Amino acid sequence: MPTVRMKRGHGDLRGQVDWARVDATTEEEIAQQQAEDDAEQMREAAEHLRGVRQRLGLSQEQLAERIHVSVISIRNWEQGKRYPTGAVRALYRILDKQPDAALSALERETSLPKRRRFAPA
16 A cells, blocks of 8 residues: 655645654555554455354355365465455455355356367377
C-alpha cells in the first residue's frame, strides 16, 4: 500500500489531526505501522477464507480438489502465509456470495471427460 502524504489544512481534517505528532513520525515508524497493517489484513483475509470453506462444509482436501489447487495452497491461505490471486481469488468471491451456483459449476466441470494434452511436436 503506498504511503499517502497530505499537506496541512487539507480537506476536512483540520482540528482532527495532531500535526505535531505527524511531523514527529519517522519513516521507520511509518514502515512499522504499514507492516502491522499488512499483517492484520492477512490475518483477516485468512479468517475470511477459512470461513468460506467452513460454510461450504468442505475440508481443506475437498476444497482443494474441487478448485484444482494443492492442499498446501489452501493451508497457506488459511494460515495467512499467502493470499490467493487471479482466478482463484475471484472464485472465492463467488463461493462466498453464490455458493450453490459455484459448487454446481465446479461439479459440472469435474464431471466432464478430461482432455488429453498433446506435447508440441
